Amino acid sequence: MQISKTVRDIRVNWAISDRERDKGLATPDEIRRFDDISYGPHGQANLLDVYVRNDAEGLQPTIVNVHGGGWVYGNKEIYQHYCMRLALRGFAVVNINYRLAPENRFPAAVEDINAAMQFVANHGAEYLIDKDRLVMVGDSAGGQLVSHYAALLTDPTFAALFDFDVPDVHVRALGLNCGAYDGKKLALERKDEVFLEYLDIIDSEPSEKLLQMVDTVSRITPNYPPSFVMSSYADFLLPAAKPMYDLLKSRGVPAEMKIYGSPERQEIGHVFHVNCRLDEAKICNDDECAFFKRYVSY
DSSP states (O other): OOOOHHHHHHHHHHHHHHHHHHTTOOOOTTEEEEEEEEOSSSGGGGEEEEEEETTOOSOEEEEEEEOOSTTTSOOGGGGHHHHHHHHTTTOEEEEEOOOOTTTSOTTHHHHHHHHHHHHHHHHGGGGTEEEEEEEEEEETHHHHHHHHHHHHHHOHHHHTTSSSOOOSOOEEEEEEESOOOOHHHHHHHOOOHHHHHHHTOTTSOOOHHHHHHHOOGGGOOTTSOOEEEEEETBOTTGGGHHHHHHHHHHTTOOEEEEEESOTTOTTSBTTGGGOTTOHHHHHHHHHHHHHHHHHHOO
16 A cells, blocks of 8 residues: 555654653553453454552543544554553543554454453453443543543434444543534535545545435434533644533533643644643643543542
């Protein structure tokens, strides 16, 4: 398969940036980690890690992280330090890989997220995961994937468009971070090359069936999980945050929106919250976890 220059550049340049961001970071002493657990048949792409506090007893409220990377880049390793610091705040955290485009087109990533959630349903208790107190978080493309998958979980008619059964899990809240959410609009506007790669429509128009399958926003019901919508003033996806927040509120979904930083502070930009060295990242992740705890605490 020929990989486009755009995808090649993303994979090279973003990897350099991510390595530099996390250089010197280590696993906190308070964290126990279970690495490279297989949840599906697709090798490295179907591995996940679980992080829990050493002092955790019994089933823990659990965050499932879906990494960003423009649907074409990324893995759980570049999110491990962010995820372990979420675990320090009182959660088990599941950090997943999934198949990437263009080698694997839509809905491969969604199928993998579903398989990971099925693993959580079937085996989570072995890792102190409480399948009835789940939160899902995702940023950038991961935000699109999480928002999309949450609609599948809460609208059976939407789930029926896909060739899998959703598992018996209870996602009680979402963290939608610096994301793009309106898949149908992205497909029709044809401005985001990597999203078109993901959908396999670089050289064609989307079919009506495909548009139905990526149309998250029309599938949001009052059953959709309460959502924390986050962006920053220097985030190029900031324009997507308020429309998503307004949509959630209009559909009767509990939601909170926060915008961090300022236009002048470019380091508080897209997905700044995964940079564990930034004070604003700590503030944002504290805010988000406080929101989650309102919905997962007994």
